[in-house]
Amino acid sequence: MKKRLVSAFLVAAMAMGTLAGCGGGNGGSDSDTQGGGSASSSDEGKIINIYCFNDELKTRVNAVYSKVDKVSDDGSTTYLTDGTEIHWVQNPNQDGVYQQKLDEALGNQATASDDDKVDMFVAEVDYITKYTDAEIDVAIPLEELGINPDTDLADQYEFTKTIGSDINGVQRATTWQCCPGLLVYRRDIAQDVFGTDDPEAIGEKTKDWDTLAATAEELKAKGYYVLSSYADTFRLYSNAIPEAWVSSGSTTVRVDQKLLDWVNDSKEWLDAGYFDPSVSGQWNSDWYTAMAPESKVFSFLFPAWGIDTQIKENCPDEGLWGVTTPPQTFNWGGTFVLGARGSDDEEHIKEIMLELTADSDNLVKISQDYLDFTNTVTEMDKAAEDDANFSSSYLGGQNPFAYYAPAAKEVKMAPLSTYDQGCVELFQNAFGDYLQGTIDYDKAKENFETAILERYPDLTDVQWPE
Amino acid sequence: MKHKKVNYSKWGYIFILPFFVCFFIFSFIPLLDTIRYSFYEYYRSGLKEIGPTFIGLENYKSLLQSDMLKYAANTFILWIIGFIPQIVIALLLASWFVDARMKIRGKQFFKVVIYLPNLIMASAFAMLFFAIFAKTGPINGILESIGVIQKPIDFMRTTLGTRSLIGIMNFLMWFGNTTIMLMAAIMGISPDIFEASELDGCNSRQRFFRITLPLIRPILAYTLITSIIGGLQMYDVPQILTNGQGSPDRTSMTLIMFLNSHLKSRNYGMAGALSVYLFIVSAILCFIVYRMLNPKEESR
Numbered sequence: 053m054k055k056r057l058v059s060a061f062l063v064a065a066m067a068m069g070t071l072a073g074c075g076g077g078n079g080g081s082d083s084d085t086q087g088g089g090s091a092s093s094s095d096e097g098k099i100i101n102i103y104c105f106n107d108e109l110k111t112r113v114n115a116v117y118s119k120v121d122k123v124s125d126d127g128s129t130t131y132l133t134d135g136t137e138i139h140w141v142q143n144p145n146q147d148g149v150y151q152q153k154l155d156e157a158l159g160n161q162a163t164a165s166d167d168d169k170v171d172m173f174v175a176e177v178d179y180i181t182k183y184t185d186a187e188i189d190v191a192i193p194l195e196e197l198g199i200n201p202d203t204d205l206a207d208q209y210e211f212t213k214t215i216g217s218d219i220n221g222v223q224r225a226t227t228w229q230c231c232p233g234l235l236v237y238r239r240d241i242a243q244d245v246f247g248t249d250d251p252e253a254i255g256e257k258t259k260d261w262d263t264l265a266a267t268a269e270e271l272k273a274k275g276y277y278v279l280s281s282y283a284d285t286f287r288l289y290s291n292a293i294p295e296a297w298v299s300s301g302s303t304t305v306r307v308d309q310k311l312l313d314w315v316n317d318s319k320e321w322l323d324a325g326y327f328d329p330s331v332s333g334q335w336n337s338d339w340y341t342a343m344a345p346e347s348k349v350f351s352f353l354f355p356a357w358g359i360d361t362q363i364k365e366n367c368p369d370e371g372l373w374g375v376t377t378p379p380q381t382f383n384w385g386g387t388f389v390l391g392a393r394g395s396d397d398e399e400h401i402k403e404i405m406l407e408l409t410a411d412s413d414n415l416v417k418i419s420q421d422y423l424d425f426t427n428t429v430t431e432m433d434k435a436a437e438d439d440a441n442f443s444s445s446y447l448g449g450q451n452p453f454a455y456y457a458p459a460a461k462e463v464k465m466a467p468l469s470t471y472d473q474g475c476v477e478l479f480q481n482a483f484g485d486y487l488q489g490t491i492d493y494d495k496a497k498e499n500f501e502t503a504i505l506e507r508y509p510d511l512t513d514v515q516w517p518e
Numbered sequence: 519m520k521h522k523k524v525n526y527s528k529w530g531y532i533f534i535l536p537f538f539v540c541f542f543i544f545s546f547i548p549l550l551d552t553i554r555y556s557f558y559e560y561y562r563s564g565l566k567e568i569g570p571t572f573i574g575l576e577n578y579k580s581l582l583q584s585d586m587l588k589y590a591a592n593t594f595i596l597w598i599i600g601f602i603p604q605i606v607i608a609l610l611l612a613s614w615f616v617d618a619r620m621k622i623r624g625k626q627f628f629k630v631v632i633y634l635p636n637l638i639m640a641s642a643f644a645m646l647f648f649a650i651f652a653k654t655g656p657i658n659g660i661l662e663s664i665g666v667i668q669k670p671i672d673f674m675r676t677t678l679g680t681r682s683l684i685g686i687m688n689f690l691m692w693f694g695n696t697t698i699m700l701m702a703a704i705m706g707i708s709p710d711i712f713e714a715s716e717l718d719g720c721n722s723r724q725r726f727f728r729i730t731l732p733l734i735r736p737i738l739a740y741t742l743i744t745s746i747i748g749g750l751q752m753y754d755v756p757q758i759l760t761n762g763q764g765s766p767d768r769t770s771m772t773l774i775m776f777l778n779s780h781l782k783s784r785n786y787g788m789a790g791a792l793s794v795y796l797f798i799v800s801a802i803l804c805f806i807v808y809r810m811l812n813p814k815e816e817s818r
Contacts, residue, residue, distance in 0.1 A: 148782060155565060182564040190565060330653040330670060341654045470564045481763050488675050490766040499768060502585060506776075509785050510563045 100138045100397045103157065103173035105150040108387055110140050112228060115421065116414035117407055136400060151179065158190050161394040171395040172404070175225065177215055177386050178473040184225055184390070185470070186218040192391040193222045197402045201226075205410050208427045211465045216388055219300060225388040228409045229424045230432075231355035232459035233287065235378040236363060239371070239448055241350050245274050251450060255376040258351070261317070264379045268326040271350050280342040280349045281331040282318035282487055286480055288353065289314035291382045296469040298511065305475065305504055309517040315483050315493075322487055332488060333480070340366045355384045356425040356456065364446060371448040375455050381462040425456045432457045471508055478503040556790030561783050569787065577791035585768070586776065586792070590799075592764070593772040596756065597749030599685025604693045605741070611693075612700035613726055629701075632694035643691065644758035647683055648674070677769045680760060684770060687755050692748075696741055703737035704730055739807060746803050750796060753778070 104110065107127070114123055119132040130138040141157075143150040157170045175183050183191050194201055201213060201223045209230050216225035235258050239249035246257065257267040268278035279285065293308040321327060328349050331338045342349040343366035352363065363373060389408065391401040407414055415426035419435060423444070426432065435442045436457040443451040469475075479500055486496035501514045556577055560569035611632070614620055622628075635643070650656050651673045658670040673679035707730065715725055731738075753774040756764065762778070764771025773796060780789040 155562075158565065185564060188565045332653075332672075332675065337649055337652050338654050481765065485766050488672075488766070490675060490677075495767065502768075503779075506584070506779050507782055508563065509561045509780075509783055509788065510568065 098136045098397055098400075099167045100136060100171045100400055101141055101167075101169065102138060103141045103143070103150075103154050103170055105143060105145040105174065105176075107140075107142065109174055109389065110142075112418055112422065112424075113138070113404060113408060116411070116417060117404055119403070132400075136397070145176075151182075158392065161190075161392065166396045169394055169396065170392040171397045172401055173390055173392055174387050175390060177383070177388070177468070178476065179470075180215060180225060180388055181468045181470050181472070184216065184218045186220050186222065190393050191224040192393055192395070192398070192401070193224050194226065194405070195222070197391055197398055197405070199226075199402060199405060199410075204406060207412065207429050207431075208409070209429060209460055209463075211383065211463050212386065212388075212427055215386070215465055215468065225390045226405055226409045226427075227386055227388045228415060228418060228427055229357075229386055230427045230460050231357065231384050231386045232425065232456050232463050233353050233355045233358075233378055233382045233384050234375040234452070234455050234459060235351050236354050236359055236373055236375050237351040238349075239374050241271070241276055241348075242374070245271055245276065245350075249374060249448075251374050251376040251455070254374070258379060259377050261379050265321070265326070268321070268324070272325055275348060277328040277349050278326045279328075279351060279353070280339060281327050281333065282314075282322060283332070283334045283339075283480060283484070284353050285318065286314060286476075287384050288378070288380045288382045290476060291384075291466050292380065292464075293466045296467040296472075297475040298469045298471045300469070303510060303512040305471070305511055305514045307479075307500075307514065307516050311479060312517060315486070318483075318487055333484060343367050345369055345372060353378055353382070353384075356423055356452070357385065359446070359452075360423045370446050374447055374450050375452045377455065378459070381459050381464075383463045383465060419453075425453070425460065429461075432460065471504075471511065474504060474507045478507065552790045552793050554790075555786045556794050558787045558790075560787040561785040563783070573787070577787050578795075581788065581791055581795065586773070586795070588768075589764075589771050589773050589776045592768075592770060593750060593752055596681060596684050596688070596752060596770065596772060597746070599681060600688030600692070601745055601749065603685075604689045604696055604745075607689075608693050608696035608700055611697045612704055613730060615697070615701055616704045617722075629694075629698060632697055634694070635690045636692065636695050638691075640687075640691065640754040641758045643687055644755045647687055648759055651679075651683060674759070675766055677766060680756075680766065680770045684752075684756050684759060687759075688752070692745070696745075699737060699741060700734060703734040707733045736812075739812070742807050743804050746807065747800055750774075750800050750803075 102109070110127070110130070114120055114130055117132075119134060119136075121131045121133045123130050128140055130140070132138065141153075143153045154170070154173055157164075158173075161169055173183075194205075199205070205213065205223075205226060208226070212227050212230055213223055216227065217223045237254055237258075242249040242254055246254065248254070256263075258264050264278065271278050289310050293310050295306065295308065297307075298305055328342055328347075331342050331349075333339065340362075341347060343352065343363050345367050352358065354362065359373070359375070367373070389405060391398065391405070395401060409415075409427060412428050412431050415428045416431050416435070418424050419426045419431075420441065432453060435453040436451070437454075439451045439454075442453050443449050482496045482500035482503060485491045485499070486493055491499070497514075497516065504514060505511055555570065557572060557574060558570040559573045559576070560571075562568065615622060615625055615629070638646075652658075653670050653672050653674075657673075658667075661667045662670065671679070673683060711729060711733075712725065715729055720728070751774050752772045756770045756772055757775055757778070760770055762775065764775055773792070777789050777792050777796075780792065
């Protein structure tokens with residue numbers, strides 16, 4: 053009997069152990085602040101740790117920062133001419149991994165040794181408010197670094213400065229890129245249906261929602277779809293909301309009428325057969341298939357990075373695509389650079405920020421080499437006129453900057469809140485089920501409420517428009 | 519001269535010590551912490567830390583008011599869909615493989631093949647299924663081209679489709695493992711019994727139900743218990759297949775996915791409470807199954 057008790061205890065202990073793995077073990081993984089590779093000589097000379105989620109910033113800094121001497125073979129370390137090393141700490145954006153690691157490191161900032169501290173990090177528009185928050189103060193205001201936004205960053209687009217500022221208007225983040233979106237269309241389909249693929253003529257057919265609906269009807273008659281799915285138009289509506297999802301100090305999610313308009317319009321267009329029925333959502337294989345040359349989808353709504361990283365990946369043939377006016381101006385994404393409070397390399401942070409985001413020669417170089425639409429009003433206006441240097445063979449010789457530049461000036465960013473990422477993601481999810489016909493409208497509302505309150509325990513309720 | 523008795527049991531304890539030390543530090547203390555935090559309000563909003571403040575049983579109450587029971591039902595359904603074919607096929611294969619009369623060739627080869635799916639990472643397996651059952655994926659392509667269906671089926675958008683896919687994946691991953699375990703159990707039965715039964719004119723069905731099945735009951739109990747615990751913790755397959763959303767309409771949201779969505783906001787209090795619920799449920803289930811399969815223990 054005694055043996056039985058002992059063995060029963062052991063079994064119970066093991067069962068508890070397996071369960072504990074899912075409860076307790078998730079939060080505590082420590083972050084690897086050494087970028088790996090050749091970190092052995094780190095005793096002398098300063099180290100700049102930069103947290104990022106892809107190699108976008110790395111390639112651009114390596115390309116334009118004047119002090120760059122050489123890059124290690126595995127790319128994890130950049131050596132500067134003054135003996136300083138930049139260590140790139142890269143974690144994927146998917147499923148919040150990057151933010152988790154970054155938050156962990158920022159939390160340890162006070163106790164970490166100088167060489168292990170985060171010095172710079174990047175943030176996307178969807179969650180930047182989390183880091184520019186005045187009260188939390190993890191990002192150094194630019195003025196403290198010795199950058200005067202009014203003079204040093206005078207040539208940047210105004211809305212990027214707004215995004216990078218905290219609630220008191222103190223700018224804490226800056227960016228080299230600007231992401232006004234355009235309508236990217238298939239030239240061969242345009243030829244087939246409208247008899248022309250001229251961006252101006254097509255632009256007349258896509259300039260606003262009503263015109264686009266009429267165009268969709270024409271496309272449908274020939275067996276084409278105007279857009280791949282309702283998810284493609286979501287940004288255009290959600291960027292136009294007049295007030296933030298959650299206003300500061302409140303714990304109520306306010307769903308704007310514009311978002312319900314998106315649901316209703318999407319339903320209408322879906323029922324009318326304007327969208328490709330095989331595509332639901334974005335970032336999945338069906339969506340990528342819709343970008344392939346044999347697809348029947350006429351257009352996508354994308355900023356510059358979308359053409360370079362999404363369409364080109366799925367449709368490498370040159371000359372198939374063109375860009376033109378979208379039905380509504382919008383901004384999608386943008387990677388911002390921030391200096392981390394507690395850093396011991398403020399001088400380098402200042403230099404990198406200025407050379408990367410305020411030096412017009414460098415920005416023009418980035419635009420030419422990486423097709424980014426960069427954050428300089430005067431140079432982009434020049435690029436819009438300069439067909440010789442800025443036309444793209446991928447877009448059939450068209451100069452896309454002629455469309456980006458005016459669009460960027462018209463972008464009005466919706467006010468941001470810390471909860472945006474979850475709101476945007478969960479809203480699309482809940483109503484995606486409704487649009488697919490799985491659940492009814494009220495159930496979708498209910499599901500959104502459940503999901504959002506689950507994600508953010510400090511929110512208390514959801515308010516729907518009358 | 520007195521013989522000094524060598525105490526070997528001391529060495530036994532020393533050999534198992536490393537496990538218990540590790541267990542104590544890495545499992546037992548975090549476990550107690552999980553239980554402790556379940557009575558606290560403790561989460562992060564953005565980078566702000568809220569708590570920990572003691573709130574008693576609030577977390578447990580609000581969990582009961584949430585959709586937790588619905589997710590528990592989802593988890594159970596998903597587990598059953600996978601487990602029934604898993605145990606049936608495994609029993610069948612195991613009894614065929616060990617049956618001396620069937621003379622199956624290449625047993626070793628088949629054992630390896632049926633075990634292989636278990637070696638693939640569940641997440642990779644789910645991604646694979648996601649791709650081949652996509653609306654524009656190969657399965658729809660094949661079905662359409664041979665004329666079985668007119669329009670592509672959107673597997674991932676229907677409750678039945680998603681649940682079946684998850685069930686099939688779990689079945690494929692685990693039936694090999696179960697088969698091998700059951701084979702070992704059947705081979706442990708003394709051949710004398712089988713011979714004796716044959717002399718008494720027992721047919722193969724009787725042999726299976728009257729001899730094999732009762733004699734491998736302890737292993738069956740073990741399979742059931744581990745599968746229940748595994749099923750309660752079902753996470754990776756539905757998480758990857760539905761992108762963490764349990765779509766459509768949250769019908770394939772399992773308990774651990776629910777737990778994970780609390781951990782996105784570092785809600786240690788709520789997640790702790792959920793873990794405690796899970797622990798209680800699995801303890802009860804294990805106890806019931808154990809009793810069910812070992813009724814004789816009572817009389818001893």
